[in-house]
Amino acid sequence: MQSFANKVAVVTGGGTGMGRALTLALSKAGAEVAICDVSETNMQETQSLAESAGGARVTTCVCDVSSESQMNAFQAHVANHHGDTVHLLFNNAGIGGGGGFVAGPRDDWERTFGVCWFGVYFGCRAFVPMMLGADEAHIINTSSVNGFWASIGPNTPHTAYAAAKFAVKGFSEALITDLRINAPHIHVSVVMPGHIGTSIAINSRKVLGHSDALEMSEDEVKELRERLMHQQGDAAAHVMNLSDDQLREMVHQQGLQFRDQAPTTAEQAAEIILQGVRDNQWRILVGEDAHQLDARVRANPWDVYEHDFRALTSITEAN
Numbered sequence: 001m002q003s004f005a006n007k008v009a010v011v012t013g014g015g016t017g018m019g020r021a022l023t024l025a026l027s028k029a030g031a032e033v034a035i036c037d038v039s040e041t042n043m044q045e046t047q048s049l050a051e052s053a054g055g056a057r058v059t060t061c062v063c064d065v066s067s068e069s070q071m072n073a074f075q076a077h078v079a080n081h082h083g084d085t086v087h088l089l090f091n092n093a094g095i096g097g098g099g100g101f102v103a104g105p106r107d108d109w110e111r112t113f114g115v116c117w118f119g120v121y122f123g124c125r126a127f128v129p130m131m132l133g134a135d136e137a138h139i140i141n142t143s144s145v146n147g148f149w150a151s152i153g154p155n156t157p158h159t160a161y162a163a164a165k166f167a168v169k170g171f172s173e174a175l176i177t178d179l180r181i182n183a184p185h186i187h188v189s190v191v192m193p194g195h196i197g198t199s200i201a202i203n204s205r206k207v208l209g210h211s212d213a214l215e216m217s218e219d220e221v222k223e224l225r226e227r228l229m230h231q232q233g234d235a236a237a238h239v240m241n242l243s244d245d246q247l248r249e250m251v252h253q254q255g256l257q258f259r260d261q262a263p264t265t266a267e268q269a270a271e272i273i274l275q276g277v278r279d280n281q282w283r284i285l286v287g288e289d290a291h292q293l294d295a296r297v298r299a300n301p302w303d304v305y306e307h308d309f310r311a312l313t314s315i316t317e318a319n
């Protein structure tokens with residue numbers, strides 16, 4: 001797809017981060033954009049930013065992508081406001097969390113997997129039928145570097161997110177053949193970002209139903225401390241000596257550092273993703289760190305879960 005002008009685009013998780021940046025870039029390029037998110041306030045901000053930039057229309061719909069009935073209500077919203085044809089589908093919404101399968105809370109695990117995998121699956125179920133009648137169309141599913149490397153480092157379990165992102169990658173790659181046979185005008189890309197400067201760490205706590213880091217209850221701090229103490233390495237020894245307030249502050253700072261000290265901004269990421277769509281790349285790596293990690297994993301496939309496999313620091317603390 002060479003031009004986005006006069007196209008209809010659907011973006012999940014359009015309230016902040018890469019979803020917002022994609023929405024603004026698409027709207028500027030002349031595509032009408034329908035966004036969904038769990039945060040109405042953030043979506044309204046995205047919408048007014050698009051309006052002030054003089055871009056094409058952006059509409060909003062509150063929808064939790066892990067619920068098929070809410071996704072179907074979003075689909076009805078898109079049909080009502082933008083007509084029956086969708087050209088671009090960005091299954092972008094995602095959260096981190098649910099790291100521990102053995103010792104972590106099952107609710108967090110299933111919530112993270114639900115948003116990151118079922119959000120993509122239900123998005124395709126709802127909107128691919130609206131893409132069948134388009135002259136050209138493109139599905140863009142956001143995975144992660146954790147879709148090819150199931151780790152954020154040797155001391156931190158990361159099971160739900162990695163499982164979901166591997167699923168997104170496998171599904172998207174398998175769709176290439178399915179679409180080629182059954183709907184050759186629809187293309188598909190899997191997006192694998194490295195560390196991108198967004199508020200995902202802060203937002204994910206909200207979607208998982210946890211308090212803001214600085215407002216964690218004593219029970220939440222106790223649970224966090226116990227979890228960190230079970231993990232090996234330097235972090236555990238450090239955590240033992242922190243007061244409750246220092247632990248709250250540590251988590252708060254980690255969220256801010258993740259957002260503010262990334263090698264790639266959300267806007268740069270959106271630009272790379274949209275160029276990948278124009279170039280019809282089925283695999284879109286985002287950021288130099290993602291490229292480097294991809295090369296390292298391919299070069300050393302048997303070593304990637306060893307303690308001394310050191311990827312870029314920003315990735316080991318991210319995603």
Ligand SMILES: NC(=O)c1ccc[n+]([C@@H]2O[C@H](COP(=O)([O-])OP(=O)(O)OC[C@H]3O[C@@H](n4cnc5c(N)ncnc54)[C@H](O)[C@@H]3O)[C@@H](O)[C@H]2O)c1
Binds near residue numbers: 143
């Ligand atoms: N930031 C990174 O470093 C990074 C790296 C690799 C992959 N990713 C992936 O990129 C995508 C975008 O993340 P981001 O970094 O822009 O984060 P972000 O938190 O800024 O944006 C995600 C948006 O999705 C929304 N959302 C969360 N749960 C939702 C739900 N159940 N239903 C609808 N909307 C929901 C959030 O409210 C938020 O607006 C995610 O899939 C994430 O996993 C991010």
